[in-house]
Amino acid sequence: MSNVLYLHGFLSSPQSVKAKSTVQWFAEHHPDVVVHTPALSNYPSKVFGQLERYINSHPELLQDGLKVIGSSMGGYLATYLVERFGGKAVLINPAVKPYELLIDYLGEHVNPYTNEVFELVAEDMDVLKALDTEVLSTPDAYHVMLQTGDETLDYRQAQAKYKAGTLVIEQGGDHSFINYPNHLPAIASFLSVG
Template sequence: MLLYIHGFNSSPLSEKGVVTARFMATHFASETLLQPQIPADIDEAIALLCGLTETAKASGEPLRFIGSSLGGFYATYLAERYGGHAVLINPAVSPQDLFEEFLGPQHNPYTGEDYLVEQHHRDALARYDSQAIANPDRFFVLLQTGDEVLDYRLALNKYHSCRLLIEPGGDHSFVGFEQHLPQIAAFLQLP
């Protein structure tokens, strides 16, 4: 199983989601790719992701994750809890510390969903935060220094013992992501 986890106010229809699906269909069509729409509610998101992971694990499938931004936070939690390998793209580090600016009304442009970000969402993020990386060999972290949303140095500090790819410039979307998909597939040990 490869579980692609999109970021905050995003969807599997984001550019990285679409490019990943196309790459998998072309090169690894026999592999299971899951790209769920992640609920805005943190506890619901974790329940969905854990359920998918537990089902795959119970059936003996290798666990593989790609997480972008907030999806990187979720992928970290899953890989630390269940095992497997995770590729993180400009991951959110301790996003509960950033949520002050997101409290209140939100709109997901992909799904059209309007919802509220409330204090309990921030508290939930804190509960699922992997403070330290216990299994650095499970992670490949892609960072671009020009990320205008998240400070890449926070991820560099948290994932310093992991495999890292740091590119100057770029932005939060990770410019040129598709060029790294063969390297990502190799790290995830896709057959």
């Protein structure tokens, strides 16, 4: 039995298309793999503590090395976790400097999946920045999937940060990563599950 942690992005949820297709694909092709999809807090200042508590309450995630898939902000969180606990991560159009990106989004938001109203404040950016990992201790622990047409993030930031890892760069596409399910066999292979 293997365990995979899937981390959704900002303004997303376990009900996102990628999260659901990941769970469905593993259930169909590798039923011995448990995919964990926690609903992450909309507040960046709370999410890191939430993740640590989740991992502490699910020690099976660390049994044979942490295996995590992170999309967008989830990719930033996944990098933090791998640098902290070890393991491997697959990052999909990951946020590299979310504290720079989200500074333009301070104020009130509504999560479209949960309808939760929340407010981003400057302190959230400080928390995000404090947990940045500028130098990766094990660059080969990362398989990074980028599409150049990402309208939300500049893929070149991730290309530069993870250049010593495994990079898959597709021309075009968008922030959702078009045709993501086609990559799930390679994702499972990289994470050594199935």
